[in-house]
Amino acid sequence: MxxxxxxxxxxxxxxxxxxxxxxxxxxxxxxxxxNWRSKLLDLCSTEEVTKKDIYSLRAFVRPFPNNFKLENLDSGINKLKDEINKENKTDSNSDQGENKEELDIDDVIILFCEYASKNFDNVNRLALAQDFRMLCRVLLKYDWLVQRFEVTPNNTTLDSKIEDLRSEAIKSIKLLQV
Structure with a gap:
């Protein structure tokens, strides 16, 4: 026994x-x-962005934005423009105590792709290509962070790194700066 x-x-x-x-x-x-990472890596080196490339990037994020209905994406694009301007005007070290619901990385990519596809014929192609490649790299980095750090509630290390990545991505978008 x-x-x-x-x-x-x-x-x-x-x-x-x-x-x-x-x-x-x-x-x-x-x-x-x-094999989506290798496809996304290929998009990172795109010199001239086509609508197909924009739709490909859009396919790598969730189907719907968090805070906006599909028929109201223009208000989401305006919110993204506002966040870009706010990020570029404020000192990154100052905390203004605002706890508004911010756009996450998927929302930023969804709204960027929506704007770029709607205005494809009228946008600065150099800015479009630079922003597009940067957002592809942001998505790769985001996935790497999520794979590297354990996703648990209140994981402050992961949350902090994702917020830094989101903030830097928004600051870097040139196409929607006003």
């Missing part, structure tokens, strides 16, 4: 360990097998 207990507990431990490891491996496998 005494020799069966360690054998049984070892067996149970192996099954639990394999199950936990299998879930993580399956998620990493699904993430890697879609």
């Amino acid at each position: 005494n020799s069966i207990i360690p054998l049984f507990s070892g067996f149970v431990g192996t099954i639990i360990g394999a199950t936990i490891n299998d879930d993580g491996a399956r998620l990493r496998s699904m993430h890697g097998e879609s």
Whole structure:
């Protein structure tokens, strides 16, 4: 009887360990097998951006913006313009105590793509290409951060790094600066 207990507990431990490891491996496998990072990396080196490239970038983020209905994306684009101007006018070290709901990285990319596709024939192509490549790199960096740091509630390290990335991305968008 005494020799069966360690054998049984070892067996149970192996099954639990394999199950936990299998879930993580399956998620990493699904993430890697879609090959989306390599496609996004290709978009990072696009010299002349086409509407197809814009739609490709748009396909890498969630289907709908968080705070705006599809029929009201113009107000979202105006909010993005306001955030760009606010980020470029304020000192990054000063905290103004505002706790407004800000656009997240997906929202920034969704609204940028919406603006760029609607105004494709009338935008500065150099600014479009620079902003487009920068947002592709931001999305790659965002994914790297999420993969590197454990996503848990109140993970201040990850939250801080994502906020810094979001802020720098918004400051860098030239196409929508007014």
